[in-house]
Amino acid sequence: MSKSTLKPSLRKNFAENVRNFRTLLGISQERLAELAGFHRTYVSQVERCVANVTIDNIEKLAHALNVKPATLLELPIIQD
Amino acid sequence: MSKSTLKPSLRKNFAENVRNFRTLLGISQERLAELAGFHRTYVSQVERCVANVTIDNIEKLAHALNVKPATLLELPIIQD
16 A cells, blocks of 8 residues: 555666566576676676666666666566 | 667667756756756756766656656657
8 A cells, every 4th residue: 555655766666677577588687787798797786776777778778678778767567 | 761760879868858858847957957966067968968877867857857767768759
């Protein structure tokens, strides 16, 4: 109930979306990092909300995940 | 014609959206920076595509502009 009124941070939405779309593709964090041209630990940092990802890296991740960048900022459809 | 096949960078879309929504609000770059809690020159850097804005700052700008963060990554409706 009150949960729906809590505004999750954008970083958290982004992290969940990256994990959800990556899981849908059936690839590991390391493989996604490789596809997007990042260090192998970077996707893990993104999915743990540790990284304050830049817009250039949002674009690279979206391209690697084959989704629109804006989609990664939306409220995740699949919730924990 | 061929223009529609050119993929503008996400940074450029974001810059145009920030400028368009800021203009709709009738506020200066300096005022938007103040509202979002940035240095007064930061919005100018964003709108000139100089800044590689972070997701935390995308959230702050969206909040100050009263739009959804994802909206700022969409293809701008108002083109140059």
